[in-house]
Amino acid sequence: DSVVLDREDPEFLANAPAIYAELRALGPVVRCPFGRGISDGVNPEGSRARESGRVPGRDRLFVSRYDDAVSVLLSDRYASDMRSVMTPEQRARLEATMPEEFRPLAHSILMLDPPDHTRLRKLVQPNFTARAMELLRPRIQRLVNELLDTIERKAAERGEAVSERRMDLIESFAYPLPVTVISDMLGIPAEDREQVHGWAELLLRADRKDAMRDDRIRASLRAFSQYLDGLFERKRRAPAEDMISQMLHVQEDGDTLSHREMVSMVFILFFAGHVTTVNLIGNGVFALLTHPEQHARFLADPTGLAKGLVEETLRYWGPVDYISTPRIALEEMELGGTRIPKGENLSVGLSSANRDPARFANPEVFDITRPDAHRNIAFGKGIHVCIGAPLARLEGQIAFESLFQRFPKLRLAVPAEEMQWGSVANLRGFTRIPVLF
Numbered sequence: 001d002s003v004v005l006d007r008e009d010p011e012f013l014a015n016a017p018a019i020y021a022e023l024r025a026l027g028p029v030v031r032c033p034f035g036r037g038i039s040d041g042v043n044p045e046g047s048r049a050r051e052s053g054r055v056p057g058r059d060r061l062f063v064s065r066y067d068d069a070v071s072v073l074l075s076d077r078y079a080s081d082m083r084s085v086m087t088p089e090q091r092a093r094l095e096a097t098m099p100e101e102f103r104p105l106a107h108s109i110l111m112l113d114p115p116d117h118t119r120l121r122k123l124v125q126p127n128f129t130a131r132a133m134e135l136l137r138p139r140i141q142r143l144v145n146e147l148l149d150t151i152e153r154k155a156a157e158r159g160e161a162v163s164e165r166r167m168d169l170i171e172s173f174a175y176p177l178p179v180t181v182i183s184d185m186l187g188i189p190a191e192d193r194e195q196v197h198g199w200a201e202l203l204l205r206a207d208r209k210d211a212m213r214d215d216r217i218r219a220s221l222r223a224f225s226q227y228l229d230g231l232f233e234r235k236r237r238a239p240a241e242d243m244i245s246q247m248l249h250v251q252e253d254g255d256t257l258s259h260r261e262m263v264s265m266v267f268i269l270f271f272a273g274h275v276t277t278v279n280l281i282g283n284g285v286f287a288l289l290t291h292p293e294q295h296a297r298f299l300a301d302p303t304g305l306a307k308g309l310v311e312e313t314l315r316y317w318g319p320v321d322y323i324s325t326p327r328i329a330l331e332e333m334e335l336g337g338t339r340i341p342k343g344e345n346l347s348v349g350l351s352s353a354n355r356d357p358a359r360f361a362n363p364e365v366f367d368i369t370r371p372d373a374h375r376n377i378a379f380g381k382g383i384h385v386c387i388g389a390p391l392a393r394l395e396g397q398i399a400f401e402s403l404f405q406r407f408p409k410l411r412l413a414v415p416a417e418e419m420q421w422g423s424v425a426n427l428r429g430f431t432r433i434p435v436l437f
């Protein structure tokens with residue numbers, strides 16, 4: 001009754017939907033040993049135990065079905081902060097063994113429970129309301145148009161014939177869009193972005209197994225943190241209309257936001273804004289190009305179907321996949337008829353839930369007109385539901401609509417079977433998508 005879900009294993013990445021289907025059939029929860037890739041980057045005990053070949057009492061129960069996933073995410077009896085079930089000695093040991101550089105990552109909003117979670121969430125939420133998004137829309141549209149113009153200009157400069165025009169969709173389009181938007185929102189100056197991008201690339205690997213002992217990762221965490229100290233100082237002197245200035249203002253006003261919390265919030269907004277939406281765009285284009293009938297439908301009405309494509313992509317190839325969304329049972333619980341002991345670690349399988357036939361009819365079919373696709377839980381649910389969801393949805397819609405309007409002949413430049421799913425942390429996506437346009 002033990003399954004290793006190993007997100008560094010290409011076999012698992014390629015076959016995850018079929019494996020999830022088996023797990024859903026097996027029962028509401030399946031025990032997964034502390035296999036590779038579970039985010040033990042911030043959990044030295046996990047790494048040590050695995051090295052010694054011993055699976056500690058820290059393995060997880062994988063929640064595979066939609067209703068159970070939702071009930072765990074909505075319940076306050078499952079916590080996100082693993083410290084909530086630790087004894088004071090265990091907490092002290094964790095604090096002592098965690099390198100200083102990793103603390104902002106380990107104690108981000110994602111891993112906090114109320115009341116700290118509530119306090120931090122309130123600070124940033126206003127930047128992501130529907131109204132805030134409507135104000136951002138023209139800026140995102142302009143940016144998308146500029147990226148598409150650049151793609152055309154570069155192809156013309158390379159002298160490619162129209163039928164031979166090529167690009168890497170990730171590098172030229174899916175990646176720069178969200179990075180630029182979130183950097184603008186935070187107030188990271190344009191001239192610093194390349195440097196910050198370099199650190200970010202390394203830090204994305206901070207979730208991997210040997211991260212804490214990787215000097216390069218530790219060094220980039222330090223460098224990013226020092227960079228932020230300097231940036232905070234500059235913005236304190238000359239505040240602007242951006243989220244970092246806003247947080248600094250809150251800090252001065254009422255001391256409700258510690259320095260570490262602020263570094264941590266910028267980290268998570270920057271990273272979340274960096275990678276997840278890249279994969280939403282990449283996975284959506286890939287799904288469309290590999291489903292000819294859906295592709296033809298979309299081309300007939302990109303404006304009307306952009307929303308549907310975003311929602312069905314989130315459901316079908318959601319960017320947050322594999323072992324993710326960890327929770328801890330604060331007391332003995334019951335889930336789908338199974339007893340969950342107090343202190344048990346769970347991982348809520350968002351992608352598995354999104355293909356649960358008990359919730360979605362013919363879940364293995366990719367259908368951009370599916371009426372209930374928006375019921376997907378790719379952004380989670382409950383108090384931790386993704387803050388950036390309205391932004392990611394808006395970016396996705398504008399990106400899909402404009403990309404296919406500009407390049408209706410867009411197609412994969414390599415056979416789909418040659419494309420290999422990759423994983424950075426718990427994310428499903430491609431590092432490159434070669435296309436002809």
Ligand code: HEM
Pocket residue numbers: 080109110111121182268269272273274276277280318319320325326350378379380381383384385386387388389391392
């Ligand atoms: C939380 C997915 C884009 C910022 C989450 C969670 C998921 C998720 C599943 C909840 C994790 C949990 O409950 O443990 C996604 C996906 C995205 C996306 C699939 C793109 C398609 C973004 C963007 C931002 C962002 C663009 C910021 C600009 C956050 C933050 C949290 C979060 C700050 C923590 C919320 C909390 O703990 O209260 N995201 N995200 N995300 N996301 Fe996203």
